[in-house]
Amino acid sequence: MQKESAIREPLILGDKTYHQITEDVCAPVEGKANKYWYMAFSVAVIVALWGVGCILYTIGRGIGVWGLNTTVDWAWDITNFVWWVGIGHAGTLISAVLLLFRQKWRMAINRSAEAMTIFAVMMAALFPGIHMGRIWMAYWVFPLPNQFGSLWVNFNSPLLWDVFAISTYFSVSLVFWYIGLIPDFATIRDRAVKPVSKMAYSVLSFGWTGNAKAWIRFEEVSLVLAGLATPLVFSVHSIVSMDFATSVIPGWHTTIFPPYFVAGAIFSGFAMVQTLLLIARKVLSLESYITVKHIEYMNIVIVITGSIVGVAYLSELFISWYSGVEYEGYAFMNRATGPYWWAYASMMTCNVIIPQLFWFKGIRRSLITSFILSIFVNVGMWFERFVIIVTSLHRDFLPSNWGMFHPTFVDVGIFLGTIGIFFVLFLLYSRFFPVLALNELKSILKSSGDNYKKLHHND
Amino acid sequence: MEVPSEYPEVGFMPLMCQHCNHAPCETVCPVAATTHSDEGFNQMTYNRCIGTRYCANNCPYKVRRFNWFNYVADSKFTNLNPAQDDLSRMVLNPDVVVRSRGVMEKCSLCVQRVQAGKLAAKKASEPLRDGAIQTACSAACPTNAITFGDINDKSSKVRTDAMNDRAYHLLEEVGVKPNVWYQTKVRNSMQTAAEPTA
Ligand code: SF4
Numbered sequence: 001m002q003k004e005s006a007i008r009e010p011l012i013l014g015d016k017t018y019h020q021i022t023e024d025v026c027a028p029v030e031g032k033a034n035k036y037w038y039m040a041f042s043v044a045v046i047v048a049l050w051g052v053g054c055i056l057y058t059i060g061r062g063i064g065v066w067g068l069n070t071t072v073d074w075a076w077d078i079t080n081f082v083w084w085v086g087i088g089h090a091g092t093l094i095s096a097v098l099l100l101f102r103q104k105w106r107m108a109i110n111r112s113a114e115a116m117t118i119f120a121v122m123m124a125a126l127f128p129g130i131h132m133g134r135i136w137m138a139y140w141v142f143p144l145p146n147q148f149g150s151l152w153v154n155f156n157s158p159l160l161w162d163v164f165a166i167s168t169y170f171s172v173s174l175v176f177w178y179i180g181l182i183p184d185f186a187t188i189r190d191r192a193v194k195p196v197s198k199m200a201y202s203v204l205s206f207g208w209t210g211n212a213k214a215w216i217r218f219e220e221v222s223l224v225l226a227g228l229a230t231p232l233v234f235s236v237h238s239i240v241s242m243d244f245a246t247s248v249i250p251g252w253h254t255t256i257f258p259p260y261f262v263a264g265a266i267f268s269g270f271a272m273v274q275t276l277l278l279i280a281r282k283v284l285s286l287e288s289y290i291t292v293k294h295i296e297y298m299n300i301v302i303v304i305t306g307s308i309v310g311v312a313y314l315s316e317l318f319i320s321w322y323s324g325v326e327y328e329g330y331a332f333m334n335r336a337t338g339p340y341w342w343a344y345a346s347m348m349t350c351n352v353i354i355p356q357l358f359w360f361k362g363i364r365r366s367l368i369t370s371f372i373l374s375i376f377v378n379v380g381m382w383f384e385r386f387v388i389i390v391t392s393l394h395r396d397f398l399p400s401n402w403g404m405f406h407p408t409f410v411d412v413g414i415f416l417g418t419i420g421i422f423f424v425l426f427l428l429y430s431r432f433f434p435v436l437a438l439n440e441l442k443s444i445l446k447s448s449g450d451n452y453k454k455l456h457h458n459d
Numbered sequence: 460m461e462v463p464s465e466y467p468e469v470g471f472m473p474l475m476c477q478h479c480n481h482a483p484c485e486t487v488c489p490v491a492a493t494t495h496s497d498e499g500f501n502q503m504t505y506n507r508c509i510g511t512r513y514c515a516n517n518c519p520y521k522v523r524r525f526n527w528f529n530y531v532a533d534s535k536f537t538n539l540n541p542a543q544d545d546l547s548r549m550v551l552n553p554d555v556v557v558r559s560r561g562v563m564e565k566c567s568l569c570v571q572r573v574q575a576g577k578l579a580a581k582k583a584s585e586p587l588r589d590g591a592i593q594t595a596c597s598a599a600c601p602t603n604a605i606t607f608g609d610i611n612d613k614s615s616k617v618r619t620d621a622m623n624d625r626a627y628h629l630l631e632e633v634g635v636k637p638n639v640w641y642q643t644k645v646r647n648s649m650q651t652a653a654e655p656t657a
Contacts, residue, residue, distance in 0.1 A: 062560045063510070064527025071521060073512035133510020133525065133561025140490045140509055151507070154491035159513055163489070247517045248483045248633055393516055397630055399463075400474070401521035 003447065003456055010450035011105055013288040018442050021289075022187060025438040028284050029188055033431055036283060044423035051417005054410045055130055063133055065410045071403030072393045076411045077131035078243075079385040080418060083268070084124035085166065085240055086261075086381060089233060090269025091117025092173055095180070096229035099222065104444045105297050108289045111184075111437045112280060113273045114177040119425045120272070121170045123418040128162065130414070158242040165239040169232050176225045182208050183218065184434040237265040244388060251331035251392030256319075260312035264381060267305035267351070270298050271377035278371045280430060289436055292365050299364040302377060306355035309384075313352060327397060335391045339404065343387050350380025470644050473596065473605070475566035476501060476522045477629065477637030484514035484523065493563070499610070499638050500568055508562040515563060519633045522565055529560035568607070569594040589615040610638070 012021075033041075058065055068075055091113040098106035129138055141163050143153045153160050186208035189201035208214065241261035244252035274295065281290040320332035335344045354376045358364045363373075395402045429435070446452045463469055478501045485493050485501065492507035493514055515523035528535065531542050541547035542557065551557065554571040558564045576592035589608050597605040608617035620626060625642040 062528040062533070063512075063525070068512075068525075068527070070515070070524060073515040073525065128511075131511065133508070133512070133563075134559075135509075137509045140507075152491070154486075154488055156486045157489040157491075157513070158487065159489040159511055243513075247487065248519055248635070249517065396521065397519045397633070398474075398521065400472075 004453065006453060006456075008448070009291070009293040010453050011108065011289075011291065011293065011448040012441065012445055013291055013450045015451045016288065016445060016449055018445065021438055021441055021445065022191075024286065024289070025184075025434050025436045025441075026188055026191060028431060029434060030191070037427065037431070041424070041427045044420050044427060047416055047420030048424050049417075049420075051414055051420050054413030054417055055126075058130060058410060058414070059135055063131070065408060067405055067407045067411055069403055069405070071401055072390055072405040074131070074393065075386075075390050075405045076407055076415055077127050079382065079389055080415050081124050081127035081131075082240055082261075082385040082389075083382050084120045084127070084418065086237060086265035086268045086385075087272045087378075088117040088120040088124065088169075088173070088269065089237060089262075089265035090273045091115070091120075092169075092176075092229050092233045093266055093269065094273070095176060096226040097233060099226045100230060104448055105294055107437050107440045107444060108286075108291075108294055109273060109277060109298075110440075111177075111180065111433075112277060112435050113269075114173065114180070115426065115429050115433070115435075116273060116276055117173050117269075118170070118177055119422050119429075121166065121173065122425070123422050125166055125170065126418060128159070128166075158239070158246050161239045161242065165236045169236045172225065172229050172232055176222075176229055179218070179221055179225065180437055180440070181433065182206055183210065183215075183439045184437065186210060187438060188434060233266075234262055237261040244392075249392050249396055250325070250327040251335065251388065253328075254316065254319075256312055256316060260309065260316075263305045263308040263312065264351075264384060267302060267309055267355075268377060268381035270301045270305070271374040271381070274298050274302070274370060274374035275378060276426065278367060278374070280435065284430060284435060286436065289441065292367070295367065295370050296365050299358045299370055299373075302374070303355050303358035303364070306351060306358075306377070310352035313348065331392055331395070334395050335387060338391065338395065340387065340391045340394070343383050343391070347380055347383040347387050350376045351384060354380070468646070472629075472641065474520060474522060474629075475596070475639075476518075476568070477520055477635070477639040478568060479635035479637050481634060481636040483517045483519065483635055487513045487517050489513075498573075500570060500573075501565075502570070503563060503565055503567060505556065505558050505562045505564065510561040510563065512563065519630050519635060523563050524565060526558050526560050526562050526564065531557060589617075 016024075066075070066077070091110075094106050094113040095110040098110070129135055132138055141153060141160060182205055185201050185205035189198060189205050192198040192201055238258035238261065241257035245254055245257040247253055277290055278295070281287055317332055317336075320328045323329075335341075354373060357369070357373060363369045390405050394404055478499060480495070480499065482493075482495065482501050485495060489511060490507055490509055492504045492509070494502050494504070496502050510525070512523075512525055515521070515525060530536050530540050537543050541550050552571075554575075572594060573592055577587060580587045580591065587609070589612055592607065594605070594607045597603075597607045606617045606620050608615040610618055610621060612618060620642070621640040623642065625645070626640040627643060628637045629639070629641055631637075
């Protein structure tokens with residue numbers, strides 16, 4: 001059996017046995033929800049319904065109910081889109097890239113991170129849909145054979161690349177997530193006593209038998225899917241960034257965007273995983289599985305990607321001056337000192353300065369500061385997209401076209417609404433799905449479990 | 460530039476779609492609703508448009524206009540839009556479709572007039588005469604500041620004007636190769652003009 005050095009911190013705390021892991025992970029699924037869950041769920045449902053109302057109002061009345069105008073034709077819609085897609089990235093990175101690199105700490109967080117990915121990508125996919133003037137024609141963005149004559153999609157358009165990128169990403173992530181869930185669903189099925197849940201979980205577990213052959217296939221498929229998903233971590237946000245990078249608008253037309261967006265996406269994704277898991281570990285009593293070490297690992301990823309993002313901001317600024325292109329120079333001066341300086345300042349503070357605090361061990365190992373800092377990053381990354389989109393558009397080439405963007409209650413409602421929908425899904429998930437990859441976790445118990453490590457150390 | 464009054468040398472400049480030959484709005488449309496015609500027009504196909512507004516963002520001149528509401532029925536525009544009442548509806552040009560909500564629109568260089576002019580010439584079996592087709596703006600301008608015509612016709616007025624030393628493209632440096640030329644304003648000022656570009 002594989003042994004692990006004693007100086008590596010254990011990944012599973014307490015005196016756990018295989019059975020105890022099953023008990024701990026199945027507890028939320030089998031038990032009753034407490035009143036906090038119901039409170040959180042009701043708030044999420046109300047906010048979600050409000051958002052749905054705003055979406056329906058937009059579809060019924062027209063995009064004019066948003067704060068957009070002729071100068072700023074995209075604002076919160078695409079900001080939210082990019083924000084949500086970015087958040088999704090951490091899940092894939094954790095489950096695919098960390099799997100390929102055999103990082104054992106991923107096992108405690110990959111399930112929830114992937115769930116977050118799926119839900120975040122769903123929220124993201126909503127925006128390109130509802131931002132269309134005629135959403136009922138949305139299917140035209142798919143290259144479907146049709147009887148309209150020679151009409152076909154425009155393969156030159158980055159928006160079309162988005163369609164392919166997002167749909168591939170969503171389907172691969174969903175399959176990957178689901179494959180991982182099958183053995184765990186089977187465990188719940190085997191333990192279920194109520195006929196309804198027994199039936200539901202047997203359907204969900206696809207008749208998993210758990211024999212050695214099935215496990216071999218399971219591991220092979222996971223590896224193959226990890227291999228498929230890894231390039232997607234990089235491709236999706238690169239393609240999203242091309243919406244901007246391939247345009248002619250100063251502030252958008254930048255070759256640095258693809259790598260910078262990918263780093264930003266991982267940055268924001270980890271921050272969101274951090275926010276969610278810090279709550280989940282408490283509420284679902286998973287402190288022995290999602291340990292301070294896990295939090296610290298994620299904070300390290302945050303500080304590294306945050307620094308990459310910081311370097312990207314500064315090089316953008318430098319190049320805008322160094323290139324000697326007046327429009328470019330103005331676009332960045334205007335970002336930093338123009339009417340939206342506050343958005344730029346929030347972005348810089350939340351994304352570049354504040355995460356640097358994670359260099360201090362005490363801060364990165366403290367739950368409270370990790371939580372607060374992760375919120376800052378979430379906010380900062382929203383501002384980053386807002387800054388890129390709105391400040392570039394609101395003052396472009398001709399001063400006669402300059403304008404401002406003022407959000408309406410519908411803009412705000414839809415944004416908050418997607419957060420509500422996201423939490424509705426996530427809270428439901430935490431009640432009906434095993435939130436930890438329990439069978440995978442068992443595979444590291446003997447090498448990285450606290451009790452076993454102590455045992456090995458003593459003999 | 461922030462405060463116009465500090466730059467008293469502002470000029471009046473009608474700005475419509477420049478019908479770029481290298482149009483940034485055309486490449487970004489996912490459904491190819493805006494395309495280039497072989498006559499050099501940037502065409503907008505309203506009934507293909509799904510309203511992503513990407514084209515408007517990517518137009519350096521910001522000349523595209525979006526139908527934010529259903530202007531012919533939305534109660535917010537009853538007092539503004541004559542098309543909402545049966546009688547005043549008659550001001551609408553019968554040759555031009557009323558654009559629906561959620562689609563992009565812009566200057567088409569009066570494509571309906573161009574088509575009609577071409578048909579008239581065809582019926583009379585004679586080549587299209589320079590000046591036979593007028594856009595609404597060129598017809599309306601009392602000082603003939605706007606000329607419309609066939610740039611490939613070597614003897615056309617628009618060709619002569621475009622080859623004139625005063626002719627330039629707005630935002631030429633962006634490289635979109637517009638089909639609209641402007642003429643610099645000749646000012647009697649003490650200032651030396653900056654070196655003209657090309
Ligand atoms: S002026 Fe704008 S709308 Fe017209 S062709 Fe050029 S980019 Fe397109």
